[in-house]
Amino acid sequence: MSSAKEDRKEGEVVELARRRGFLWPAFEIYGGAAGFYDYGPLGALLKRHIETEWRRFYGIGEGFYEIEATTIAPKDVFEASGHLKSFADLAVVCKNCKSFFRVDDELNINKKCPGCGGELVEAGELNLMFQTRIGVSKGESAERDQKKSEGYLRPETAQGIFINFQRLIRFNRDKLPLGVIQIGKAYRNEISPRKSLIRLREFTMAEAEVFVDPREKNRHPKFDTVKDIVMKLVPGEGAEVEKSLEEAVRSGLIANEYLGYHVVKVGEFLERIGIPKDRLQFRQHRKDEMAHYARDCWDAEFLSDRYGWMEIVGVADRGDYDLSVHAAFSKVDMSVHTEVEGEAAAEKVVPHVIEPSFGIDRIFYALLESSLYNEQVGKEKRKVLRFKSEIAPIKAAVFPLLNRDVLKEKAKAVVQILRDESVFAEYDGSGSIGRRYRRQDEIGTPYCITIDYETLEDGAVTIRERDTMKQVRVPIADIKGFIAEK
RNA sequence: GCGUCGGUGGUCUAGGGGUAUGACUUGGGCCUUCCAAGCCUACUGCCCGGGUUCAAAUCCCGGUCGACGCACCA
Known part of the structure; x- marks a missing residue:
């Protein structure tokens, strides 16, 4: 058992998963399609068990409410959210110096590379959302109807929660904080999907959106229960550190208690389903890799034998970005009238959002890989997946x-x-x-x-x-x- | 998207202009009182399309899927 990890061969996980009915390339009999996988009987069981533990953890453990929103949404939603901003933009790459450019008014495919003057070739569309049509358009007004009927498959589940915010906050009797969770499919038309489950075009996300009064971001009611937990943290700038949550938040490395609390909770969940702590670290996004909506973001990364450190969960402080943009575009008030202890008067505030966002498929892979051991038993080898009893298929x-x-x-x-x-x-x-x-x-x-x-x-x-x-x-x-x- | 290499039963593999090797797995049978034993038996294959040829799994072209590199990854 001691040398089991060293014995593990690269690629063996995917082979086992295919052979034993965990995971199959989709559309195989028609030649397949990159970026799509079907879960076989054992895979579907294992995945569902991960999701069940996740629901137990956030739904029951944190008292967050689960909703189930649509996977298709009209264009307006993504216009507001900012996801559409770069729609239809082409990317070009310079044949000579390999620089990558976005096609816009200044630059087009017929021009030369601004860097070295080399020839530019098309490198694909930059917007990764799948487009579709909602309803039928025909007749003379077809063109106008088509514009109205534009829809997209969601690239994240989060928007379904934000656009229901006024309903949700009323459901919660206008009280903050409020946690809402959702598990479901999301779609991104990746230019180059690769590495089995690591980058898919259709994938499952489990997201929690925690709405909090911005004045209370540094007063998480359960902060004390987790403040001494030590994590391996890799800051956006500087060297990695081992710090307790309390140290990380007090020193300003992690921006606030709410974000910190959820970073710790992500680690706790991953360990609970069986991902070893020594294969986990939290890495802060550098400013230039942050999503358009994020103020601060920490990824939980898993150390894969095959792929190195890979992101499996992101915990973002989305600030008031999402509620504010939807309020502006929809003209619906997304603020909450609340009172805060120690503050004199009640005030209308736009809540901030802390978002732990789990890539279920990647976690599935991480679990398979970190559970697989090759052992010597007498003269024979045995392969064993050491799943925790609760999640074993x-x-x-x-x-x-x-x-x-x-x-x-x-x-x-x-x-x-x-x-x-x-x-x-x-x-x-x-x-x-x-x-x-x-x-x-x-x-x-x-x-x-x-x-x-x-x-x-x-x-x-x-x-x-x-x-x-x-x-x-x-x-x-x-x-x-x-x-x-x- | 670009580039390099590749694709042979479920898995791994030998071969390579005349429809294919072996192992493991799997189903059935015999044997068997606890860790992939043995014996018998059965099923299953040259990624797709086009071209060259008397003949293509093999050569050529295109596609597709995969690995890797570059790029991308809200």
């Missing part, structure tokens, strides 16, 4: 020790007992017992249950634990409890 597999009808029937009966108790269990009677253990190891099933002749007499089974390969004898009635305890 399949909780238990039940085997007859021998290929005999009485044992097979008993094993199938035990599977049904577990299913009736809401334990996701599977039957496997093919091949040798060792082969069946290996099969389950490779998909991360934490418990294998074996039925033997003694079971028929004493009603007890052998449970073999995935990571230790130890076996214990447990009465059938206690299986669920045994599994739950661990």
Whole structure:
């Protein structure tokens, strides 16, 4: 087990995921399409378990409300949000010096490179939103209708929350802070999607938008519960540091308590689902890489064997950017009349937004990679996915020790007992017992249950634990409890 | 988007102008009282389109997908 990580081969994760039904390239029979993946049976289970833990963490743990907004929105939304600003702009690249330029009034494809005078070639559209039409346009007014009918697939889930803000704040009886979460698909027409799940054209985001009175950004009510947690922080400028949250916020490295609280919480969540802390760091965006809406942004990065440090979560302080632009474009008041402790009078303020934004697919990849171990067992190798029990796709597999009808029937009966108790269990009677253990190891099933002749007499089974390969004898009635305890 | 290299059963692979090698996996059977054992048996393949040729998996062109580099990544 000690050298397991060193044994891990690059690329093996993706191969395993494909072979065992976690993840498949989409549209394979038609030649495929870059940037699209389908989740197979085990992948869909694993992904859903990640999402369930996320809902538990933010929905129940933080008391945030989940909504489900549309994935398509009319042009107005993205005109206001700023996402459309560069629509239809072409990018060009200089053949000679490889400099990259945006095509605009000053510069077009027929001109020479402003840097070196070299020839320019087209390098794609800069706006990455998928465009569509809402409704039918026909007849004489087609052109005008088409303009009205322009719609886009959302490039982030967040806008669905912002545009519902006046509804949401009323729902919350006009009180701040207010946390709203959403899990769903987002779409970006990437110029060059690559690296399996790392850059997709259709992907799943889980986002929380935390609305807070700007005067209270430095008074998070639960700050004390997390202030001593130490994180590896990489500032936008300067060297990486290990600091407690309290030190990071007091020194001004992290802008305020709310942002800091959520940075810590992101780390807590990632560890909870099984991503090792020593593979995590938080990196602050430099000014020049910040999104158009962000004031400060910290990425949670995962250290991948294959891809190096990669962003899996972003925590942004979006300030009042989104509510202000939607208020301006829609003419709907997005301010809240609130009172703040210690301030004399109630005041109308536009709330600020702290946004932890999770790339579920990337987290899925990080989890697969960091859970995969190659081990030597006797003369054989075993591949094992050490998923936490709660997120493993399949909780238990039940085997007859021998290929005999009485044992097979008993094993199938035990599977049904577990299913009736809401334990996701599977039957496997093919091949040798060792082969069946290996099969389950490779998909991360934490418990294998074996039925033997003694079971028929004493009603007890052998449970073999995935990571230790130890076996214990447990009465059938206690299986669920045994599994739950661990 | 550009450039380089590549694509052979589910996976990995040999070969390479005359429809293809081996291993593993998978299904069925025998054997087997706990960690990929053994034996028998079965299924499955040359990325797509066009061209050259008597004949293309093989050569040529285009596309597509993938890896890597550049660029992009709200």
